[in-house]
Amino acid sequence: xxxxxxxxxxxxxxxxxxxxxxxxxxxxxxxxxxxxxxxxxxxxxxxxxxxxxxxxxxxxxxxxxxxxxxxxxxxxxxxxxxxxxxxxxxxxxxxxxxxxxxxxxxx
Amino acid sequence: xxxxxxxxxxxxxxxxxxxxxxxxxxxxxxxxxxxxxxxxxxxxxxxxxxxxxxxxxxxxxxxxxxxxxxxxxxxxxxxxxxxxxxxxxxxxxxxxxxxxxxxxxxxxxxxxxxxxxx
Numbered sequence: 001x002x003x004x005x006x007x008x009x010x011x012x013x014x015x016x017x018x019x020x021x022x023x024x025x026x027x028x029x030x031x032x033x034x035x036x037x038x039x040x041x042x043x044x045x046x047x048x049x050x051x052x053x054x055x056x057x058x059x060x061x062x063x064x065x066x067x068x069x070x071x072x073x074x075x076x077x078x079x080x081x082x083x084x085x086x087x088x089x090x091x092x093x094x095x096x097x098x099x100x101x102x103x104x105x106x107x
Numbered sequence: 108x109x110x111x112x113x114x115x116x117x118x119x120x121x122x123x124x125x126x127x128x129x130x131x132x133x134x135x136x137x138x139x140x141x142x143x144x145x146x147x148x149x150x151x152x153x154x155x156x157x158x159x160x161x162x163x164x165x166x167x168x169x170x171x172x173x174x175x176x177x178x179x180x181x182x183x184x185x186x187x188x189x190x191x192x193x194x195x196x197x198x199x200x201x202x203x204x205x206x207x208x209x210x211x212x213x214x215x216x217x218x219x220x221x222x223x224x225x
Contacts, residue, residue, distance in 0.1 A: 034211045043215035091210035098152040
């Protein structure tokens with residue numbers, strides 16, 4: 001199964017700053033990658049699919065990029081509601097797998 | 108709007124089974140595959156399996172192959188996840204999730220906490 005490694009584990013930033021989150025796949029997954037946001041006590045929310053396509057209703061400050069094995073989620077300017085845990089997920093190879101998550105916390 | 112509402116929290120003893128329901132509304136139930144994903148407290152996400160809500164076909168992670176059963180009731184627009192031979196490591200939140208594009212998940216239930224404890 002494909003292993004997804006997310007970095008860093010924790011990102012400490014202030015509101016208004018730019019956040020850059022990374023996800024590496026153990027083998028090429030083309031652009032078959034999604035990003036999810038999970039706030040405390042809530043289910044995950046789909047942000048990005050196919051590596052760079054924003055899901056319905058997702059603000060433009062969220063963007064995704066990458067292909068193959070290296071992927072990035074960028075939040076251009078952090079809003080208070082963006083402090084959460086972010087997970088990447090691949091669907092290129094069965095079974096679908098998730099990364100371990102990056103927590104974006106308030107500095 | 109798309110809504111997935113799950114059944115309430117459960118407490119089970121080791122060796123028992125649990126059945127969690129996921130009531131869908133706001134869309135055509137049989138058009139979208141439904142998945143189940145679990146998350147141990149404070150941990151990451153783990154995919155368990157899916158059901159084709161149209162024809163009832165299922166596919167399970169090898170990890171759960173022997174003790175997971177996913178079913179659906181199309182008249183009730185509800186999917187079910189049944190996990191047997193529970194052990195303490197199965198303590199987790201269990202989520203149903205709608206399939207958007209072949210294993211990307213665009214809508215999630217609120218989660219059901221299953222606690223396995225003697």
